[in-house]
Amino acid sequence: MVAVNTASPAEGHVIPRPHLSPWRILEMNLGFLGLQFSFGLQQGNMAPIYSYLGADEAAIPLLSLAGPMTGLIVQPIVGALSDKTLSRFGRRTPYFIIGAIMCSVGLFFMPFSSSLLMAVSLLWILDAGNNMTMEPYRAYVSDRLEPEQRQLGFLTQSAFTGLAQMLAFLSPSIMVYFLGLNLHAVDEHNIPYVTRYAFMIGAFLSISTILWSIFRVPELPLTEEEIAAIKAKPKGFFVVFKEIWDAIVEMPVPMRKLALMSLFQWYAMASYWGYIVYSIGRSVFETSDPVSDGFRSAVLANGEMAAFYNGLGFILAFAMVPLSKRFGANRVHALCLILAGIGMLWLPNVTDKAMLFIPAIGVGIGWASIMGNPYIILANAIPPDRTGVYMGIFNMMIVIPMLLIAVTLPFYYDPLLGGDARNVLRLSGVLMFFAAASVWWVRTEVATAQGAALENIDDL
Numbered sequence: 001m002v003a004v005n006t007a008s009p010a011e012g013h014v015i016p017r018p019h020l021s022p023w024r025i026l027e028m029n030l031g032f033l034g035l036q037f038s039f040g041l042q043q044g045n046m047a048p049i050y051s052y053l054g055a056d057e058a059a060i061p062l063l064s065l066a067g068p069m070t071g072l073i074v075q076p077i078v079g080a081l082s083d084k085t086l087s088r089f090g091r092r093t094p095y096f097i098i099g100a101i102m103c104s105v106g107l108f109f110m111p112f113s114s115s116l117l118m119a120v121s122l123l124w125i126l127d128a129g130n131n132m133t134m135e136p137y138r139a140y141v142s143d144r145l146e147p148e149q150r151q152l153g154f155l156t157q158s159a160f161t162g163l164a165q166m167l168a169f170l171s172p173s174i175m176v177y178f179l180g181l182n183l184h185a186v187d188e189h190n191i192p193y194v195t196r197y198a199f200m201i202g203a204f205l206s207i208s209t210i211l212w213s214i215f216r217v218p219e220l221p222l223t224e225e226e227i228a229a230i231k232a233k234p235k236g237f238f239v240v241f242k243e244i245w246d247a248i249v250e251m252p253v254p255m256r257k258l259a260l261m262s263l264f265q266w267y268a269m270a271s272y273w274g275y276i277v278y279s280i281g282r283s284v285f286e287t288s289d290p291v292s293d294g295f296r297s298a299v300l301a302n303g304e305m306a307a308f309y310n311g312l313g314f315i316l317a318f319a320m321v322p323l324s325k326r327f328g329a330n331r332v333h334a335l336c337l338i339l340a341g342i343g344m345l346w347l348p349n350v351t352d353k354a355m356l357f358i359p360a361i362g363v364g365i366g367w368a369s370i371m372g373n374p375y376i377i378l379a380n381a382i383p384p385d386r387t388g389v390y391m392g393i394f395n396m397m398i399v400i401p402m403l404l405i406a407v408t409l410p411f412y413y414d415p416l417l418g419g420d421a422r423n424v425l426r427l428s429g430v431l432m433f434f435a436a437a438s439v440w441w442v443r444t445e446v447a448t449a450q451g452a453a454l455e456n457i458d459d460l
Helices: 022-028 031-052 057-063 066-083 093-112 116-144 147-177 193-216 224-232 237-249 253-283 293-327 329-349 353-370 373-379 384-412 421-440 448-454
Strands: 002-007 014-018
Touching: 022 116, 022 147, 022 193, 031 057, 031 093, 031 116, 031 147, 031 193, 031 253, 031 293, 057 116, 057 253, 057 384, 066 093, 066 116, 066 237, 066 384, 093 116, 093 193, 116 147, 116 384, 147 193, 147 293, 147 353, 147 373, 237 384, 253 293, 253 329, 253 353, 253 373, 253 384, 253 421, 293 329, 293 353, 293 373, 329 353, 329 373, 329 421, 353 373, 373 384
Parallel strands: none
Antiparallel strands: 002 014
């Protein structure tokens, strides 16, 4: 079966896209498993690794600048470049492969860091690779799928995000509880050996899953009209920046509204990831000493809790397909963000490890929606021939709030938050409520052909 997808950038012709089976959609998104396993390892372990190497808590956002900076620089540039790349491998595939290799190198060597400088340098390599792969992957789904299948495609990515991060967070616990490794066995730099083995697994998954996806579900050959349109576009490095700027100036109204939501949503999520281990250390294990047994136990407990909410997100991502269709992705997302905010406000008050999993339900629901619903809204609001650059710009809206954390939180961490990580989580919860209010009034008008196609989503 072949269905109409989008208009040609050259002459307005419709371009047929083959209807993919659900299994093929899973295979094309398998690379997201390796990519998000890497992100899960970072979320759960980079702040502790910095602390093992002697970093101060207030400095964590500054030391984590690699993620937002590379996202701000790499994603929009790669997005614009991939829109007009002509190679024997396709438009997006070269960026997948180069990014996956960089990511694997960064992951493999990270747990061998002997200093803060080495860890920070490797994080820049790792995040540059992650961001080089992330943006073209979003565009790849939009390129490859017919309109009625895009919703399933993006929410499949959300599901793989939940599964991958669940496995990433859970891998140290599996090694400790089932393989008998000693959690408190550390190298000369205080980095646990279980952390080293988890990162090695991530390095393997990063490259292998990407290769599986691009070989099993390769990019579609470009039509003559598409090739002509790409060749007609001006070339040059500065042209890329002009294209990004022009896209920002001409940004669709729904995307502008999503920018405010992103500001609150991602400031909250990045703050949560940076300080959840420290919060659990204080509330459950009554310690703030990063080289203590209690702190390593807090890292493990956070991994188990995060694995739980990511597993929940994996399941809920598929359940959100009919909900987003019926009630609107914006309304579903707003409700999910409210539940996430409640969970973040609740967590600092939990003193029993087993009780951590109750507020984690709200965080999991919010995270499942974050990785799917905003992209559904976005995909139906941007012109098809500029998908890559707009996906890159949208990801700028993710990293800019993280940059704001780095330049603001170190200054108010002690005077306003009392140097207590639990207050960072409370701030995150409040910001999630603001994000929910922001996305509630986002509206999109889906193109007629796309709207009609989405009516058939129940047939998938």
